[in-house]
Amino acid sequence: MIEKLKNIAVFASLSDDSLRKLSMHIESVMHKKGTIIVRADKIEPHFYILEKGIARAYSDGENQQITFWFGQSGAVLFSFNSYINNSPGYENIELLEHCSLIQIRLTDLFLLYNQHLEIANWGRKIAEQELIATERRLIDRAFKGAAERYQDFVDQSPELIKRVALKHIASYLGVTQVTLSRIRAAHK
Numbered sequence: 001m002i003e004k005l006k007n008i009a010v011f012a013s014l015s016d017d018s019l020r021k022l023s024m025h026i027e028s029v030m031h032k033k034g035t036i037i038v039r040a041d042k043i044e045p046h047f048y049i050l051e052k053g054i055a056r057a058y059s060d061g062e063n064q065q066i067t068f069w070f071g072q073s074g075a076v077l078f079s080f081n082s083y084i085n086n087s088p089g090y091e092n093i094e095l096l097e098h099c100s101l102i103q104i105r106l107t108d109l110f111l112l113y114n115q116h117l118e119i120a121n122w123g124r125k126i127a128e129q130e131l132i133a134t135e136r137r138l139i140d141r142a143f144k145g146a147a148e149r150y151q152d153f154v155d156q157s158p159e160l161i162k163r164v165a166l167k168h169i170a171s172y173l174g175v176t177q178v179t180l181s182r183i184r185a186a187h188k
Helices: 002-006 016-023 080-085 106-115 117-143 146-156 158-163 166-173 177-186
Strands: 026-031 036-038 046-052 055-060 065-071 092-095 099-105
Touching: 002 016, 016 106, 016 117, 046 106, 055 166, 065 117, 065 166, 080 117, 099 106, 106 117, 117 146, 146 158, 146 166, 146 177, 166 177
Parallel strands: none
Antiparallel strands: 026 099, 036 092, 046 099, 055 065, 055 092
8 A cells, every 4th residue: 555655646745654654544445427525514524635537626606516626636635624623614526537536534634643743744735735726726716817717727737628527617717618618719
């Protein structure tokens, strides 16, 4: 298991000792496309790392789902509110493909944080990186036009254009599918 973890970027900074300690608490799981592994309004007891596949985070709007995040191999999947406050989250995380994931119970993870400084710092760094990514998405959405956001999306995640439904990409960009089609036509 330790060699497997070493090949996943999110674990790269951890020593073999910390990987061994983590590996005693993690489980590899497979879930089918369409599985919702984190549900809004529920306390999520697990922290996931996406080994293979694609996921999206969304919230339910009045008449639609609003996608605000995509994750690919190596991404961490968790509800911030459950992770930080042990409270129900506001987001759903849906698997857009059949996925393999690494799963750890939050109670086990927090126990490791209390016992091992390196693992605690690893968890802090993950949360910090997710916060920075969230901040970047919010700023981009506030100050960039739809065409520029689309181009950034293509540049940063070219695989997602081929593997994710356009309705999810349009929602993520904050545009209608018709507008996305026009933007895509102009960028060809």
